[in-house]
Amino acid sequence: MPQMTMLDALNDALHIAMEKDDDVVMLGEDIGKKGGVFGTTAGLHEKFGEMRVMDTPLSECGIIGTAVGMAIYGLRPVPEIQFQDFIFPGFDQIVSEMAKMRYRSGGHFTCPMVVRTPSGGGIRGGHYHSQSGEAYFAHTPGLRVVMPSTPREAKGLMLSAIFCDDPVIFLEPKALYRHGKEEVEEGFFTIDMDKARIAREGKDVTVVTWGAMTPICQDAATEVAEKGIDVEIVDMRSMLPWDAETVLDSVRKTGRCIAVQEAPRTCSFASEIAATVAEKAVDSLEAPVGRVSGFDTPFPYALEHVYKPDKKRVTNAIEYVASYE
Amino acid sequence: MPQMTMLDALNDALHIAMEKDDDVVMLGEDIGKKGGVFGTTAGLHEKFGEMRVMDTPLSECGIIGTAVGMAIYGLRPVPEIQFQDFIFPGFDQIVSEMAKMRYRSGGHFTCPMVVRTPSGGGIRGGHYHSQSGEAYFAHTPGLRVVMPSTPREAKGLMLSAIFCDDPVIFLEPKALYRHGKEEVEEGFFTIDMDKARIAREGKDVTVVTWGAMTPICQDAATEVAEKGIDVEIVDMRSMLPWDAETVLDSVRKTGRCIAVQEAPRTCSFASEIAATVAEKAVDSLEAPVGRVSGFDTPFPYALEHVYKPDKKRVTNAIEYVASYE
Amino acid sequence: MSPTEMLQVMDVPQKSKGKAPAGLKGDDLKKMFRAMFFTRLLDQRGMNLQRQGRIGFYVPSFGQEASQIGAGYAMQDQDILWPSYRVISIALLKNVDLKIIFNQAWGNKADICKGRQMPNHYAIPDIGWMSISSPIGTQISHAAGAARAAQIRGENRASWAWFGDGGTSSNDFHAGMNFAAVWKAPCIFMCENNHWAISVPQEMQSASSSFAAKAVAYGMPGIRVDGNDVLAVYEACKEARERAEGGGGPTLIETVTFRMGPHSSSDDPSKYQAQELYDSWQKKDPIDRFRLWLKGKRLWTQKWEDELKEELMAEIAAAVESAESTPMPDVETLFDDVYAEVPPMLQEQREALLDQIRRSGDIEDTGGAFPL
Amino acid sequence: MSPTEMLQVMDVPQKSKGKAPAGLKGDDLKKMFRAMFFTRLLDQRGMNLQRQGRIGFYVPSFGQEASQIGAGYAMQDQDILWPSYRVISIALLKNVDLKIIFNQAWGNKADICKGRQMPNHYAIPDIGWMSISSPIGTQISHAAGAARAAQIRGENRASWAWFGDGGTSSNDFHAGMNFAAVWKAPCIFMCENNHWAISVPQEMQSASSSFAAKAVAYGMPGIRVDGNDVLAVYEACKEARERAEGGGGPTLIETVTFRMGPHSSSDDPSKYQAQELYDSWQKKDPIDRFRLWLKGKRLWTQKWEDELKEELMAEIAAAVESAESTPMPDVETLFDDVYAEVPPMLQEQREALLDQIRRSGDIEDTGGAFPL
Ligand SMILES: Cc1ncc(C[n+]2csc(CCOP(=O)(O)OP(=O)(O)O)c2C)c(N)n1
Ligand SMILES: Cc1ncc(C[n+]2csc(CCOP(=O)(O)OP(=O)(O)O)c2C)c(N)n1
Ligand SMILES: [Mg+2]
Numbered sequence A, B: 001m002p003q004m005t006m007l008d009a010l011n012d013a014l015h016i017a018m019e020k021d022d023d024v025v026m027l028g029e030d031i032g033k034k035g036g037v038f039g040t041t042a043g044l045h046e047k048f049g050e051m052r053v054m055d056t057p058l059s060e061c062g063i064i065g066t067a068v069g070m071a072i073y074g075l076r077p078v079p080e081i082q083f084q085d086f087i088f089p090g091f092d093q094i095v096s097e098m099a100k101m102r103y104r105s106g107g108h109f110t111c112p113m114v115v116r117t118p119s120g121g122g123i124r125g126g127h128y129h130s131q132s133g134e135a136y137f138a139h140t141p142g143l144r145v146v147m148p149s150t151p152r153e154a155k156g157l158m159l160s161a162i163f164c165d166d167p168v169i170f171l172e173p174k175a176l177y178r179h180g181k182e183e184v185e186e187g188f189f190t191i192d193m194d195k196a197r198i199a200r201e202g203k204d205v206t207v208v209t210w211g212a213m214t215p216i217c218q219d220a221a222t223e224v225a226e227k228g229i230d231v232e233i234v235d236m237r238s239m240l241p242w243d244a245e246t247v248l249d250s251v252r253k254t255g256r257c258i259a260v261q262e263a264p265r266t267c268s269f270a271s272e273i274a275a276t277v278a279e280k281a282v283d284s285l286e287a288p289v290g291r292v293s294g295f296d297t298p299f300p301y302a303l304e305h306v307y308k309p310d311k312k313r314v315t316n317a318i319e320y321v322a323s324y325e
Numbered sequence C, D: 001m002s003p004t005e006m007l008q009v010m011d012v013p014q015k016s017k018g019k020a021p022a023g024l025k026g027d028d029l030k031k032m033f034r035a036m037f038f039t040r041l042l043d044q045r046g047m048n049l050q051r052q053g054r055i056g057f058y059v060p061s062f063g064q065e066a067s068q069i070g071a072g073y074a075m076q077d078q079d080i081l082w083p084s085y086r087v088i089s090i091a092l093l094k095n096v097d098l099k100i101i102f103n104q105a106w107g108n109k110a111d112i113c114k115g116r117q118m119p120n121h122y123a124i125p126d127i128g129w130m131s132i133s134s135p136i137g138t139q140i141s142h143a144a145g146a147a148r149a150a151q152i153r154g155e156n157r158a159s160w161a162w163f164g165d166g167g168t169s170s171n172d173f174h175a176g177m178n179f180a181a182v183w184k185a186p187c188i189f190m191c192e193n194n195h196w197a198i199s200v201p202q203e204m205q206s207a208s209s210s211f212a213a214k215a216v217a218y219g220m221p222g223i224r225v226d227g228n229d230v231l232a233v234y235e236a237c238k239e240a241r242e243r244a245e246g247g248g249g250p251t252l253i254e255t256v257t258f259r260m261g262p263h264s265s266s267d268d269p270s271k272y273q274a275q276e277l278y279d280s281w282q283k284k285d286p287i288d289r290f291r292l293w294l295k296g297k298r299l300w301t302q303k304w305e306d307e308l309k310e311e312l313m314a315e316i317a318a319a320v321e322s323a324e325s326t327p328m329p330d331v332e333t334l335f336d337d338v339y340a341e342v343p344p345m346l347q348e349q350r351e352a353l354l355d356q357i358r359r360s361g362d363i364e365d366t367g368g369a370f371p372l
């Protein structure tokens, strides 16, 4: 099996999807000749031509809005938003149209489409190239919200997303684009978006996370293992609909739980995890449910490394709940 | 003291603010001669003229974006978005500009402005005239998010919001616009946005709520009181920044808590309440933290009354946590 | 013609000059009149039903029937319609079953959209009528995208986007027009300038000399046409449809017309509209104008109209009766169609709800009135 | 002039015809040259600093100096600038302290914006330079709103919005232009058409005949000017400024120019740009053109330029040195300026962070590289 970075794996998935089905088309800013600002769409324009790989005018409203029209027509568009931070000019199309199309038409019209967009910090991009907006989408019924944590996961989830009949917001953790390689199967395969993944088995503390925080949590788990704390890591994969059972099963086993994310804390997906645990596994809880997250401030430039949860913050939180009596 | 509906009280507050300070200006669709589709701005155009009460083109992006420019200039604009559901075309201006202006400029530029908008169900408006979007805003650092629950509260909070130096999203619970009258002080007065309000004192169960769900929770509390359950109701007033202390103090006293809202459940402000309780008052908890909320579906038309939490759903939840052992 | 001049076929008001556009026979002309007349009757009934409290809301298109039917008649069967809430006439032209309309108004169990949306927000897949939403303008981008999709697939299907003068200020007008023009996509943008966006008059909507002139910004042809002249509208649309098919790209058509009723059943224009303005437009009523023109061509008689009226009123009555006596959707349908399959999260919410109803009885419908 | 013709004062390339616009004396012309030349030097240094890994990111304005300085010189002191990331030249024209620029590039403790934003996202209140953000176009609505505010207050302050050809596709272009025109607000919309939005060429941005032509859609004058001709730009802007002051409302000015560098320090144009296109524009380098013109008017000598260069390089070096040796912002400042006062919620988060640092030491800076 070839070794791939997450960028390679995503690029491979996009090639495979376009080969498999002529209805798969892509559109976005700079995805053509330039191959995307991160290179995720490299080679597609050359191979599939400008009718299927479209550089667009600078309008996220237009990118998502026209993709909705294409999806209703019967295509499977995969629009790219250059940074998740720039999705907001098209937010109305997501919330009002894409998410509600199937429901409001009684199932007669649907939006099988995947909005791909790089999310989170890691490139010193300040306010507008670093945000983690998953909670905005996970609060919007009708959407699927997916975020992979490894190259193989990225490929399998992307292929699932493209051939799924629901609209998907696919958040690509840009900090992981070139963060090491992994063996990835060649050709077409899918990974179930509806099931969270146990990224590490353990019995003392459940750490719930997703995307770029996953390897950080894994590092933290390795570190606290030396101190005798056995961490279980649940990598969510999807934040809507989300797999509460896997989280709850783990917490019922460990009795201790933290949720780790980059996004601001208030009304976040980490809040959702904690709330669900407090509702459905409260009797198993032996400690407060911790949240390690970005602060409730805009994403800063100079102090990015302070803003983003790092291994230290995660180990501290694990140790706190592990030793709580 | 005069008796006022919430509409009267808001209209009164707007009149007072415009009289007090020439820098207070209003803009929005149909707020002029028509006085707003609900009548909230009635009489203002006549009295203050079209330079200060502006009917605008049909663009929420323009309404909020130009208001940001006015606020930076030094005015105190109070834009109206006709329905909260229509705020999304202007969402980028809210998230990227209004919320981050002070932070990104190191405090040199600020956005003292209040985006007023009717929120929630109650008028048979279906998908697009009924949503409760507070979680989108409460997940956006830099914003203040306020929602009143009575006429007096509406007036006092509105006047606080208009003369506050932070940008405010002021959600008006449209179901309460004409829902009974209350005595409201004449003239200028303010209510502290930073403090939640104990709307009912009790010792058995804490019910955390806001906006239009408040009277429903009060009815439910009256009903369960007959069964010997003494409910404490915390009316949040603000959802960002929010008053965790008042909630936690109450839960530490009662040991039982539910959060009640109209919005969809996942990643909602009710989730935030439950998460915070699970983090900071877990040792006091004698029951699961309940969430009574809209479902994770778009807001329906024919089945609106089934979607929106009613007294029965709230009493059921109270009884469940009250009797949990 | 420049986008600020105005295309007309029929004279105003009382004469019968002007030739029918090529290709329109007597039967065509009568079908067009029928649909316009039908729309007027339907709208009157819709407004009455709302006044009687039998449905919650209604949007009439009084005065805009020519603007709509002229375009509707230029469409081809395989074309796709991206409507606003104010173009029901085109469904009537396309002989849609009236039950679809009234079931939707009641949001009952037989509504093909399952009672999910407020009245006038139809989706009618059989006639290529896409799902209407309330946010103004969003369908404009959809139309551009679907037109691009037709191009990609090599199919001869034009997309017709409908919106008002107010709609030209939306984000999606700007995006949709621009994308369609860059793509040369087969799309026709129908801007019905009815002079009002609720209470905001057209001159406060835009300082441009006409709405058709906005086409210049996107490098596409912009046509301004007398929207109360059904034949002029047809002519402009036919030309645009041919251009689309020939690879000539999109067209913006502004139909200059007037909203002769309130914005909706909840609106009272007397607060913001001068009576004289209304009066001046009433003289240009598109149905009156077309009737006179047809009469001049000996295609109309009072008897024909009387019979037509009787037939159509009976059709309406039957559909109203049927819709009103159909029960509301079942509670459990609330959770369908959010996703292709009901996910565990929603199954659980559904179970909890049904369980509560089993234990505590049905949920009371407390009503609510729509303000606009 | 129609919005598709193009205004020019100086010839291309090597002659020195054309008169200086009325009101511009020799000193003015030399100041303009100085600012353009300064900008070029600053940009070269900025790009080098990034290549050397000393700052994280830089956006040059190579080739656009005339387009910017011509406008900058037409501004009045009390005017308000709503810049994009690519107009630093105007700050140089307004004699801003270079430390403000380099402290921002480093995001250090002395940065007046406290290291909150990535390089090139300045806010310089003293010269009426508003805070830059990355989302394209948002400042266009702000400019319209501020211009309206000036009108409301009765103050003679024009707002100048800056954006690129790509920016014309944004929601805010549409909204801001429309609102400003309806209000007749004193606003000047500067569209720098540098032919590219990163890798997307202007003809894929819009099918319109010119960007200036988009003014027609809003009923405002649209002027197209040779953006490499500093005097023509000045003339167009001066006229627009006078119109704004006289109550004539907003103007859209398209300066036709060329991005002679990469989009930013992270971009490589060779992937999408033909060498010949670059070459053809290099012959029209705005600094070369203006130098020749000035020489013809005996306002330029090599000696003057050499001395100027030495002076400016020294200024730059000093500011770089100072910025680089200034420490990073303190960790606790992370929580300031979210609100007028730090709310309890953030006090608590700050305490938790400081507490962790007290217990476990400083947080490691792991870096990260910007891709565009
Ligand atoms: C985005 C958005 N903002 C506001 C509204 C409220 N609204 C409904 S109809 C309308 C006016 C529409 O005017 P126009 O586009 O001219 O269409 P008309 O009603 O005249 O047919 C407004 C403001 C809305 N539906 N969507
Ligand atoms: C809303 C938004 N979408 C995408 C981007 C990414 N982006 C940064 S600059 C740019 C191109 C801008 O082109 P133009 O407006 O012509 O300005 P120029 O860079 O040529 O000066 C893009 C797409 C962004 N900053 N904001
Ligand atoms: Mg209209």
Ligand SMILES: [Mg+2]
Pocket: D164, D165, D166, D192, D193, D194, D195, D196, D197, D198
């Ligand atoms: Mg450009």
